[in-house]
Amino acid sequence: MSMATIEGQAAPPPAEVQSFTVTLLIRRFDPEKDTEPYWQDFDVEMYPTDRVLDALHKIKWEQDGSLTFRRSCAHGICGSDAMRINGRNRLACKTLIKDLDITKPIYVEAIKGLPLEKDLIVDMEPFFESYRQIQPFLIASSKPEKERIQTVAQRERFDDTTKCILCAACTSSCPVFWTDGQYFGPAAIVNAHRFIFDSRDEGSQVRLDILNDKEGVWRCRTTFNCSEACPRGIQVTKAIQEVKQAILRGGNA
Amino acid sequence: MNAIERRISTTVLVIGTGGSGLRAAIEVAEQGVDVLAVGKRPRHDAHTSLAAGGINAALGTMDEEDSWQQHAADTIQEGYLLSNPHTVEIVTKGAEQGIRDLERWGMPFARENDGRISQRFFGAHTYRRTAFAGDYTGLEIQRTLVNRTEQLDIPILDTVYITRILVRDNVVFGAYGFDLIDGTRYLIHADAVILAAGGHNRIWRRTSSRRDENTGDSFRLAVEAGGRLRDPELVQFHPSGIIEPENAAGTLISEAARGEGGILRNALGERFMERYDPERMELSTRDRVALAAYTEIKEGRGTEKGGVLLDVSHLPRETIMTRLPRVYQTMMELQMLDITQQPIEIAPTAHYSMGGVWVRPEDHSTDVDGLYAIGEASNGLHGANRLGGNSLIELLVFGRIVGQAAVAHASGLEAQLRSADAVAFARQEIDSLLAADGTENVRALQRAIRNTMTEHAGVVRDEEGLTAGLVALDEIEARMGDIGIHPDIAGFQDLAHAFDLKASLLAARATVEAARERRETRGAHNRSDYPDLDPSLQVNLVWSPSTGVTREEVPPVPAEIAALMRDVDVTGKLVE
Numbered sequence: 110m111s112m113a114t115i116e117g118q119a120a121p122p123p124a125e126v127q128s129f130t131v132t133l134l135i136r137r138f139d140p141e142k143d144t145e146p147y148w149q150d151f152d153v154e155m156y157p158t159d160r161v162l163d164a165l166h167k168i169k170w171e172q173d174g175s176l177t178f179r180r181s182c183a184h185g186i187c188g189s190d191a192m193r194i195n196g197r198n199r200l201a202c203k204t205l206i207k208d209l210d211i212t213k214p215i216y217v218e219a220i221k222g223l224p225l226e227k228d229l230i231v232d233m234e235p236f237f238e239s240y241r242q243i244q245p246f247l248i249a250s251s252k253p254e255k256e257r258i259q260t261v262a263q264r265e266r267f268d269d270t271t272k273c274i275l276c277a278a279c280t281s282s283c284p285v286f287w288t289d290g291q292y293f294g295p296a297a298i299v300n301a302h303r304f305i306f307d308s309r310d311e312g313s314q315v316r317l318d319i320l321n322d323k324e325g326v327w328r329c330r331t332t333f334n335c336s337e338a339c340p341r342g343i344q345v346t347k348a349i350q351e352v353k354q355a356i357l358r359g360g361n362a
Numbered sequence: 363m364n365a366i367e368r369r370i371s372t373t374v375l376v377i378g379t380g381g382s383g384l385r386a387a388i389e390v391a392e393q394g395v396d397v398l399a400v401g402k403r404p405r406h407d408a409h410t411s412l413a414a415g416g417i418n419a420a421l422g423t424m425d426e427e428d429s430w431q432q433h434a435a436d437t438i439q440e441g442y443l444l445s446n447p448h449t450v451e452i453v454t455k456g457a458e459q460g461i462r463d464l465e466r467w468g469m470p471f472a473r474e475n476d477g478r479i480s481q482r483f484f485g486a487h488t489y490r491r492t493a494f495a496g497d498y499t500g501l502e503i504q505r506t507l508v509n510r511t512e513q514l515d516i517p518i519l520d521t522v523y524i525t526r527i528l529v530r531d532n533v534v535f536g537a538y539g540f541d542l543i544d545g546t547r548y549l550i551h552a553d554a555v556i557l558a559a560g561g562h563n564r565i566w567r568r569t570s571s572r573r574d575e576n577t578g579d580s581f582r583l584a585v586e587a588g589g590r591l592r593d594p595e596l597v598q599f600h601p602s603g604i605i606e607p608e609n610a611a612g613t614l615i616s617e618a619a620r621g622e623g624g625i626l627r628n629a630l631g632e633r634f635m636e637r638y639d640p641e642r643m644e645l646s647t648r649d650r651v652a653l654a655a656y657t658e659i660k661e662g663r664g665t666e667k668g669g670v671l672l673d674v675s676h677l678p679r680e681t682i683m684t685r686l687p688r689v690y691q692t693m694m695e696l697q698m699l700d701i702t703q704q705p706i707e708i709a710p711t712a713h714y715s716m717g718g719v720w721v722r723p724e725d726h727s728t729d730v731d732g733l734y735a736i737g738e739a740s741n742g743l744h745g746a747n748r749l750g751g752n753s754l755i756e757l758l759v760f761g762r763i764v765g766q767a768a769v770a771h772a773s774g775l776e777a778q779l780r781s782a783d784a785v786a787f788a789r790q791e792i793d794s795l796l797a798a799d800g801t802e803n804v805r806a807l808q809r810a811i812r813n814t815m816t817e818h819a820g821v822v823r824d825e826e827g828l829t830a831g832l833v834a835l836d837e838i839e840a841r842m843g844d845i846g847i848h849p850d851i852a853g854f855q856d857l858a859h860a861f862d863l864k865a866s867l868l869a870a871r872a873t874v875e876a877a878r879e880r881r882e883t884r885g886a887h888n889r890s891d892y893p894d895l896d897p898s899l900q901v902n903l904v905w906s907p908s909t910g911v912t913r914e915e916v917p918p919v920p921a922e923i924a925a926l927m928r929d930v931d932v933t934g935k936l937v938e
Contacts, residue, residue, distance in 0.1 A: 157698075158607060158696070158697070158698060163609075174850045175850075181403055181404050181406075181407040182407045182411075182572070183572070186406075186407065186411055186412075186501060187404055187406050187407035187411075188406060189404060189407070203695075205695075241512060244513075245509055245512060246467065246468060246509040246510060246512060246513040247466070247467055247468025247509075249466070249468075255421075255423075255462070256421075256461070256462060256465045256471075256478070256479050257465060258476075258477030258478070259473050259477050260473060260475065260476070260477045261473050261474070261475050263473075263477075264470065264471075264472065264473045267470070268470070271470050271502070271505075274406070275406065304468070307468065307470075309468065310468070
């Protein structure tokens with residue numbers, strides 16, 4: 110007899126947890142067939158601990174294989190599955206079904222302000238273009254013998270903005286970004302903040318000059334949509350304000 | 363189906379965009395040489411990003427007595443003498459440079475008040491030498507490397523699945539693959555190829571790898587190119603993966619939970635570590651705790667769902683919230699369980715491939731000229747039990763070395779000799795799978811492999827079970843002759859899964875055959891029929907499909923390192 114282990118048995122779903130039927134209204138668009146996006150409804154059996162991403166998977170695997178969305182890590186790290194759920198930008202993998210009002214249909218659509226490609230997928234290239242423009246890497250010329258010194262307080266100064274996962278939930282919730290898509294947007298500014306306020310970095314002035322542009326920080330109208338949308342809880346609006354202040358101080362982050 | 367075949371030429375091709383692949387690509391680019399990195403998942407989502415605990419280097423800034431020699435001694439000791447001492451020496455000596463590189467590129471390491479990079483204790487280390495960034499160290503490393511690749515404008519393809527490494531007369535000339543979204547074929551010519559596509563721990567049922575990752579791809583690609591594997595049977599099982607929900611089974615509960623004072627109990631309420639390691643109790647090493655938990659479950663003292671209980675609810679709430687925030691959050695999200703009130707149900711979980719593609723310690727070159735392997739795909743550092751925090755530093759050290767070696771190889775070539783036959787074979791391999799219209803489901807067969815490995819080659823193994831496992835793998839292979847592949851409108855995942863399956867089968871066979879030959883208990887490899895360590899088996903086991911398992915001597919440990927080897931007291935130290 111071999112070493113049978115418990116791992117060989119699939120754990121049955123616990124009997125005491127009740128499943129229920131949820132209706133999802135998903136905004137569909139196939140550029141090869143449709144001229145306009147339209148809403149399509151799906152009913153799925155879900156458990157309270159399931160997430161919106163689980164519901165989308167269930168639809169894709171069991172009802173309509175053509176449903177198209179991005180996802181990868183499924184636990185809120187990779188930033189692939191930001192979408193508009195009941196009118197709010199969230200990550201599908203972090204949104205529990207039980208936290209939504211399931212007496213009504215759940216509305217799911219692509220994030221706004223970026224070109225719609227198919228169903229829940231938008232073209233992220235303009236978003237990443239802004240991100241690249243602010244030079245999201247450490248610019249430092251000094252050659253320390255050992256490591257660069259950084260105090261706990263200095264490290265803490267930019268901790269909040271290291272958490273960004275580039276999901277675009279903030280940028281695509283910003284009404285200024287919606288108007289013409291020219292504004293750098295919150296995510297690019299957050300990533301600039303991460304380096305501007307890193308005591309080891311010497312490229313602050315370059316980034317501040319870039320963000321002092323007419324499409325830069327001054328277009329922010331402090332609506333706080335971005336802070337509310339951020340799935341990582343970054344205080345986005347605050348970070349933008351801090352960058353504004355740094356520009357006013359003449360670059361002294 | 364997209365009929366176009368993209369043809370690309372580069373100097374160095376890197377397969378895999380996790381920490382090791384990106385680090386190697388950066389090294390190549392910094393030398394001004396063309397490099398292309400390809401991966402089968404987004405670079406932001408590589409497995410490296412899941413590593414929590416930390417990265418080791420004997421910086422000596424916290425404990426100035428520390429030295430690379432002591433780090434090496436701890437590594438070899440913990441690896442039950444199967445680590446290659448040259449590999450260990452290279453990594454431990456180069457570790458400081460690895461940390462410097464990360465720091466230079468902006469890695470936000472946690473700091474001490476006076477500004478030094480902070481270092482903490484991990485299990486079985488003599489001194490504090492683990493640098494970290496919260497409990498997101500791997501994620502921050504991955505981000506730092508991604509930022510650096512942006513800065514260097516390194517081209518990266520996030521959706522290309524490599525199906526075959528192209529070889530002529532035992533010299534590499536590129537690789538072949540396809541796009542996961544639209545099926546476009548890729549013929550990539552390169553002077554050197556670096557294989558950084560992970561290990562094989564997803565071939566067990568409960569694993570800390572997510573779907574589609576660590577499916578043994580590196581093993582298959584290397585072996586079919588003409589390489590061999592070393593010690594595939596040595597797989598680290600993490601003591602604490604969660605059991606539910608099914609789709610998140612294997613998600614790890616950090617060992618910090620035990621480090622902070624968590625208590626392990628069986629279903630009878632007994633604190634069972636008293637029976638296995640009364641001195642160190644819950645702070646015992648990973649292999650021992652995993653074996654203890656496994657034994658409790660196996661002998662019927664586990665929970666109904668087949669686990670044991672890890673309890674931190676006696677700790678002050680404040681401690682849990684500040685020291686174990688990620689565990690608290692994970693359990694809240696996945697099970698709606700409040701760990702300040704209730705114990706966590708856990709079981710041993712396949713976690714890390716200590717074995718891998720056979721490489722030379724100096725430059726991680728393989729049996730095939732111009733082909734290199736790094737990271738979890740390779741082997742040599744960890745022996746029979748990996749020391750926490752060592753895998754991340756290995757990526758940084760060997761990424762750098764292999765990047766340089768690949769450039770040197772390319773510089774020394776007088777011509778890149780290609781083979782039309784090899785390319786035709788690679789094309790044909792995909793064509794025939796796409797035409798496969800049988801009744802067997804690829805995912806079901808993958809599950810059959812995972813069940814087989816779990817049942818016959820899990821935490822504890824024996825001759826009879828391993829032999830039965832080989833028979834089961836034969837049956838699965840026969841069924842693979844009748845698979846059906848159906849790429850759909852949403853992409854070519856089904857085709858990728860078919861290649862994952864081929865890889866997993868090869869990795870499984872190598873693992874079971876080597877596990878059968880290792881008739882002893884050593885580190886993570888437990889044989890119930892050979893419960894003791896056998897000094898005559900202090901060898902590496904090398905596997906290839908044509909030769910089966912052969913033995914290879916482990917070089918002697920240099921005296922300056924051997925003198926420092928001793929059991930390390932882990933009392934009061936965080937383990938990860």
